[in-house]
Amino acid sequence: MSSIWERVAGFLVRQRNNPAIATISILLALIVVFSSLSDRFLTIENFQNVSRSVSAIVIVGCAVTLVMVARGLDLSVGSVLAATAVTAAFLAANGVNLWLSYLAALGLGLALGALNAIFVVGLKVTPIISTLGTMNIARGIAYLITPSAILVGLPSEWALLGTGSYFGMPSPTLFAVAFVIFFSWILNRTVLGRHVYAIGGNEEAARLAGVNVNRTLFLLYTTTGFSVAIAAIVLSSRLGSGDPNIGIGFEFDVIVAVILGGTSLAGGVGRISGTVIGALIVGFLSNGLNLVGVEPFWQYIAKGSALVVAVVLDRFAGREGRSKKTKEAPKGK
Amino acid sequence: MADRTVPRIAGEQGAVASARETSPKPGPLLSATKLEKLFPGVTALQGVDVEVFPGEIQCWIGENGAGKSTLIKVFAGYYQKDSGTTSVNGLEVDIEDPIHSLSLGMSFILQELSVVPGLTVMDNILLGHEVSLAGNVLRSRQASRAKILLESIGFGSISPRELVASLSVAEQQAVMVARALHLDANVIFFDETTASLGAEEAQKIFKVMEKIKGEGKAVVFVTHRLDEVMRVADRVTVFKDGEIVESGLVSEFSMESMVTKMVGREISNVFPEKDREPSDVVLELVSVTTQNVQNVSFTLRRGEVVALAGLVGSGRTEVLESIFGLEKLSSGEIRLKGQRLNPANPVAAINAGIGLVPEDRRSQGIVALRSVEENLTLSWAGRTEKKGWRKKGVGLAKDFIDKMAIRTPSQKQLIGLLSGGNQQKVVVSRWLATNPKVLLLDEPTRGIDVGAKSEMYRLIDSLARGGLAILLVSSEMTEVLGLADRILVMRRGQIAGELDGSTSEEEVLKLAMLEKETT
Numbered sequence: 001m002s003s004i005w006e007r008v009a010g011f012l013v014r015q016r017n018n019p020a021i022a023t024i025s026i027l028l029a030l031i032v033v034f035s036s037l038s039d040r041f042l043t044i045e046n047f048q049n050v051s052r053s054v055s056a057i058v059i060v061g062c063a064v065t066l067v068m069v070a071r072g073l074d075l076s077v078g079s080v081l082a083a084t085a086v087t088a089a090f091l092a093a094n095g096v097n098l099w100l101s102y103l104a105a106l107g108l109g110l111a112l113g114a115l116n117a118i119f120v121v122g123l124k125v126t127p128i129i130s131t132l133g134t135m136n137i138a139r140g141i142a143y144l145i146t147p148s149a150i151l152v153g154l155p156s157e158w159a160l161l162g163t164g165s166y167f168g169m170p171s172p173t174l175f176a177v178a179f180v181i182f183f184s185w186i187l188n189r190t191v192l193g194r195h196v197y198a199i200g201g202n203e204e205a206a207r208l209a210g211v212n213v214n215r216t217l218f219l220l221y222t223t224t225g226f227s228v229a230i231a232a233i234v235l236s237s238r239l240g241s242g243d244p245n246i247g248i249g250f251e252f253d254v255i256v257a258v259i260l261g262g263t264s265l266a267g268g269v270g271r272i273s274g275t276v277i278g279a280l281i282v283g284f285l286s287n288g289l290n291l292v293g294v295e296p297f298w299q300y301i302a303k304g305s306a307l308v309v310a311v312v313l314d315r316f317a318g319r320e321g322r323s324k325k326t327k328e329a330p331k332g333k
Numbered sequence: 334m335a336d337r338t339v340p341r342i343a344g345e346q347g348a349v350a351s352a353r354e355t356s357p358k359p360g361p362l363l364s365a366t367k368l369e370k371l372f373p374g375v376t377a378l379q380g381v382d383v384e385v386f387p388g389e390i391q392c393w394i395g396e397n398g399a400g401k402s403t404l405i406k407v408f409a410g411y412y413q414k415d416s417g418t419t420s421v422n423g424l425e426v427d428i429e430d431p432i433h434s435l436s437l438g439m440s441f442i443l444q445e446l447s448v449v450p451g452l453t454v455m456d457n458i459l460l461g462h463e464v465s466l467a468g469n470v471l472r473s474r475q476a477s478r479a480k481i482l483l484e485s486i487g488f489g490s491i492s493p494r495e496l497v498a499s500l501s502v503a504e505q506q507a508v509m510v511a512r513a514l515h516l517d518a519n520v521i522f523f524d525e526t527t528a529s530l531g532a533e534e535a536q537k538i539f540k541v542m543e544k545i546k547g548e549g550k551a552v553v554f555v556t557h558r559l560d561e562v563m564r565v566a567d568r569v570t571v572f573k574d575g576e577i578v579e580s581g582l583v584s585e586f587s588m589e590s591m592v593t594k595m596v597g598r599e600i601s602n603v604f605p606e607k608d609r610e611p612s613d614v615v616l617e618l619v620s621v622t623t624q625n626v627q628n629v630s631f632t633l634r635r636g637e638v639v640a641l642a643g644l645v646g647s648g649r650t651e652v653l654e655s656i657f658g659l660e661k662l663s664s665g666e667i668r669l670k671g672q673r674l675n676p677a678n679p680v681a682a683i684n685a686g687i688g689l690v691p692e693d694r695r696s697q698g699i700v701a702l703r704s705v706e707e708n709l710t711l712s713w714a715g716r717t718e719k720k721g722w723r724k725k726g727v728g729l730a731k732d733f734i735d736k737m738a739i740r741t742p743s744q745k746q747l748i749g750l751l752s753g754g755n756q757q758k759v760v761v762s763r764w765l766a767t768n769p770k771v772l773l774l775d776e777p778t779r780g781i782d783v784g785a786k787s788e789m790y791r792l793i794d795s796l797a798r799g800g801l802a803i804l805l806v807s808s809e810m811t812e813v814l815g816l817a818d819r820i821l822v823m824r825r826g827q828i829a830g831e832l833d834g835s836t837s838e839e840e841v842l843k844l845a846m847l848e849k850e851t852t
């Protein structure tokens with residue numbers, strides 16, 4: 001019988017090529033460092049806090065992971081978050097049935113996602129420009145609904161979805177877990193998931209193999225809009241208000257999480273589990289810096305550096321992958 | 334005009350330049366001896382001796398893959414030779430990279446134009462060598478310089494301030510020539526420059542060549558159109574299988590003798606017997622016309638291999654694309670088993686039972702970073718097999734790996750790590766999994782080694798015997814002749830003629846290259 005250490009060593013050897021090993025190491029290093037700097041860090045309560053605060057990043061990050069694996073991008077998620085949150089709050093505050101308000105928010109999320117899809121798929125505008133456009137459109141909608149004011153005076157049931165905890169997990173965390181399970185299933189077990197990888201890996205090959213590229217991309221962008229609306233409902237329920245200013249910089253956190261998680265900017269590579277780890281890195285970084293008493297401004301610098309580091313890591317990984325490709329003899333004419 | 338000296342990089346180029354001035358007799362401007370270039374599994378050039386003299390137009394002819402483009406790329410510095418020597422003005426020199434090649438006085442007008450469409454004519458001509466003062470481009474000086482260069486090649490009608498994007502293809506090529514002259518090029522290569530031009534435009538390019546020749550410079554012209562060779566060449570060099578089989582004055586050749594020289598090779602026994610028995614018609618094209626092909630009609634039967642032969646750019650791939658729903662039909666009809674199909678997109682074509690193995694495996698065939706199994710089941714999963722495909726897919730992949738002898742450690746291996754031949758087998762398997770009626774193969778053996786090629790030939794034969802209708806596009810004549818029951822020869826977007834599978838290479842080339850109908 002092999003000893004436990006041999007098994008551990010064997011496991012580690014098998015994992016040496018796992019692309020997630022670098023990000024998991026970063027996460028563990030962060031936890032170790034902040035644990036030694038603050039005795040309030042390594043507590044169940046604090047971990048619950050972090051999981052609650054990253055839940056929106058995870059919920060949206062799952063959908064954005066699919067978009068980015070398919071070689072797309074969505075910069076509009078932060079603004080769509082605000083527009084849908086404000087829509088739900090505005091309707092609820094004006095006496096509309098709570099669930100109908102939520103339904104309206106989900107509808108708006110879908111519509112804004114569809115708008116991205118129309119720009120990208122229908123009008124063939126690059127994803128970065130398309131979603132930058134929608135980003136501003138959605139923010140405008142949020143301010144139009146409630147100019148410069150935070151909506152309060154919401155019904156008491158408003159807090160139902162976003163507060164409280166079940167099975168020892170805060171409610172938003174449960175939503176995030178559900179999303180992670182659902183999107184992992186989509187990406188790993190369904191035809192759709194295969195098509196997402198194929199489109200990101202080689203769109204032309206996918207198209208020639210009979211993958212309906214346009215329909216798939218349309219689905220991914222609308223799904224993202226829908227997921228953002230769910231995140232918005234959970235988040236504003238937790239905050240107890242509808243704020244047109246929420247979600248500024250949210251798209252940045254989501255993209256950092258997805259990239260840190262190993263999703264390649266060049267498409268075709270990425271996993272939901274990676275995005276979860278990426279989101280936790282983002283969450284623990286903010287939380288740890290807060291606890292240690294670092295000024296919030298420094299957190300921007302930390303997150304910005306993390307993004308660039310992540311992209312550099314992505315490029316090294318990509319280069320390794322490319323060098324493995326067999327060379328072929330070019331043919332003369 | 335063109336005698337303006339370009340600032341040269343110090344070193345051997347300076348020596349070359351001075352050697353040019355002092356050289357007493359007109360030796361070759363450019364030469365190569367015993368040149369060899371190897372690629373993994375392929376000898377692209379072997380023992381090539383070539384000389385280019387001042388004041389001549391030399392035409393390089395040969396089949397696709399004969400080595401012409403490879404030799405050009407060695408001179409251009411894109412490839413490094415493996416052995417042999419290259420000399421410029423009688424001085425031996427190793428061409429290191431494209432910039433070095435340029436400084437040695439060589440320029441290349443390629444089929445894929447390397448102009449910047451968004452810049453003006455003068456900015457293109459003087460790109461990288463702008464007439465400037467303290468970083469400011471002197472526009473009027475640029476314009477007059479560009480004007481002089483363009484007039485010298487008979488294209489004075491082009492305005493230097495026009496955008497290159499608004500010019501015709503021939504005019505854009507003229508811009509490239511002007512640029513070459515500005516860079517003081519002595520040898521200008523035209524690589525199939527006229528392939529995309531009409532007769533009138535081609536005439537203009539020939540005039541440019543004559544002008545260059547008249548100035549004591551040299552033109553190397555690669556073309557597949559033998560009538561053009563007869564018209565402009567001073568000397569002809571014939572390539573075959575990476576070697577030069579003959580080089581001499583154009584007066585020593587006729588069009589027929591050129592074709593014979595380009596061919597003259599036995600078809601080895603790598604091909605299976607052609608005793609297949611085609612049955613009923615599966616696919617029928619009736620006067621199919623698209624943007625790129627005109628009036629294409631033919632039938633394809635069960636158990637039959639039909640080849641589309643012709644030059645690159647003659648519309649072979651476009652015919653496949655129209656059948657696969659990638660080219661919009663402006664008129665005509667595509668029928669599958671007697672039913673009108675005219676697919677609007679690949680999904681419609683695939684659902685009807687058509688598969689396409691595309692021309693460029695790496696960019697169109699495979700998803701390199703995914704597994705063999707995923708690549709193999711990409712068209713099958715969710716289409717042919719809607720439920721329970723995940724488990725069955727693994728079994729299916731294993732079956733095909735066995736049946737097709739795909740050499741891979743397992744079905745989980747990334748396809749990008751397999752050899753070209755094995756990748757291609759996976760792409761073919763992808764279609765077989767969907768139970769197609771018609772399989773379209775576009776250059777199915779491109780970039781795969783000899784052993785894998787003969788395996789692919791046996792596979793194509795056994796698929797046809799299994800009742801599949803196969804339409805093959807190949808630039809390798811041996812392949813076309815060795816596999817096809819019938820050969821449709823294309824020229825300029827039309828079917829120039831149909832030949833029996835037992836025909837000769839010469840007959841096919843005559844139909845593909847010669848403007849006159851010979852059959």
